[in-house]
Amino acid sequence: MKLYTLIAFVFLLSSATHRTKLPPVRASVNYDQLKEIIEKNDDKLYVVNFWATWCRPCIEELPHFLEVSSAYENQAPFQMILVSLDKAELLETDVAQMITKLNIDNDVYLLDDNKRMNYWISAVDSTWSGAIPATVFYKNGQKLHFTEGQLTKEELNTIIQQHL
Amino acid sequence: MKKITLLFIAITAVALSAFKPVDSTPKIANTTEDVAPKGYAIGDEASDFNLKNIDDKMVSLANYPNAKGFIITFTCNHCPYAVAYEQRIMDLDAKYASLGYPVIAISPNDPALVPEDGMEEMKKLASTKGYTFPYLLDEKQDVYPLFGATKTPHIFILHKENGKNIVKYIGAIDNNYANPEDVTERYAEDAVNALIAGTDIKVTTTKAIGCSIKDSRKKK
Numbered sequence: 001m002k003l004y005t006l007i008a009f010v011f012l013l014s015s016a017t018h019r020t021k022l023p024p025v026r027a028s029v030n031y032d033q034l035k036e037i038i039e040k041n042d043d044k045l046y047v048v049n050f051w052a053t054w055c056r057p058c059i060e061e062l063p064h065f066l067e068v069s070s071a072y073e074n075q076a077p078f079q080m081i082l083v084s085l086d087k088a089e090l091l092e093t094d095v096a097q098m099i100t101k102l103n104i105d106n107d108v109y110l111l112d113d114n115k116r117m118n119y120w121i122s123a124v125d126s127t128w129s130g131a132i133p134a135t136v137f138y139k140n141g142q143k144l145h146f147t148e149g150q151l152t153k154e155e156l157n158t159i160i161q162q163h164l
Numbered sequence: 165m166k167k168i169t170l171l172f173i174a175i176t177a178v179a180l181s182a183f184k185p186v187d188s189t190p191k192i193a194n195t196t197e198d199v200a201p202k203g204y205a206i207g208d209e210a211s212d213f214n215l216k217n218i219d220d221k222m223v224s225l226a227n228y229p230n231a232k233g234f235i236i237t238f239t240c241n242h243c244p245y246a247v248a249y250e251q252r253i254m255d256l257d258a259k260y261a262s263l264g265y266p267v268i269a270i271s272p273n274d275p276a277l278v279p280e281d282g283m284e285e286m287k288k289l290a291s292t293k294g295y296t297f298p299y300l301l302d303e304k305q306d307v308y309p310l311f312g313a314t315k316t317p318h319i320f321i322l323h324k325e326n327g328k329n330i331v332k333y334i335g336a337i338d339n340n341y342a343n344p345e346d347v348t349e350r351y352a353e354d355a356v357n358a359l360i361a362g363t364d365i366k367v368t369t370t371k372a373i374g375c376s377i378k379d380s381r382k383k384k
Contacts, residue, residue, distance in 0.1 A: 054244045056278075057376060085373050087342050115339050115348065121371040131315035131376035148314075149376065 025107040028088055031120040034111055039141040044077040045164055046138040052085045053094045057150050058133040062102055064153040069106055076164050080106050088112040137163055203312010206368045210322050210329045213307045215300035218287045223298045225329055232264030233323040233359060238313040240271045241289050242280045243375035246316045248341045250293055257297045265356050267297040272308035273378040305379050315374030321355050335370030
């Protein structure tokens, strides 16, 4: 009996979160697929953060990125998407562990397009050298801002406020 | 046992619902602001430097009067991309040092920020791997900004022309850090081969993801 209560609770919990928000995506994509996801014509501000589990400055800035994301996501047409540059085979292991550890409920895509880096790094931004972290802001398919390197909570907030 | 199985199914069902497929229609790229990055551009003359090697001796480009050029490689101990390229950097030196283009590796990170990139750790790595080339520490962190290196690994191929070291190639070693068996573009080798043959380098700059250079004076 106790078990059925537990199962019922698990389902209830999941359906309760589903009502307000779709479950977060965890998927490998190539650059063309990623473009489709972040360059939508829906008046939403997309904050796209490139990171990796091994990248210290990335992991350092992620907690305040997540804070800012939860502050905006239900108040404004806003979505923060995290793009992991880890090796494809690490999606279910290292990346999944970091998602749990940092309690990430944003959509996380792993950009599995290693051999075309020389193409897509410049396509994301001509000034991007390829160092991470890097963050891009899009609305209606237009790039509004690009930063290579960390952003403080204040800097992130300021850029979002400018473009919401 | 049955209870555990049931619970497992319930949890799996919830977990699976977290995945959803993505669609894939390519779109035309849009570009906006263009700001020229600092550091050397192709064709610039690179300044010489004087940095401490893992044998505690100082190394300058002037120490190589017979070199025809250099494969300057900003790399380090800790970065997974740099680790992935360790063997390929050794292979470049094995192939090209005798042809006049030695590898000079420079670690640009501040060891205070990344202890495993300190001189003692560099010595250990070089000895374990059997590095055949200098592995220098940019102690004052004033050489990497001059080149415009931003990450590890970051390669600058120089060619000696009238006593000057001219920058001929900037970027990645090849197009597949993850799998050396599946490399289809050997940018660095192609560049050195062109210099040796006296022909134009077809691809003079490339980009790849790398670890940002750790410097307490700048944004990480």
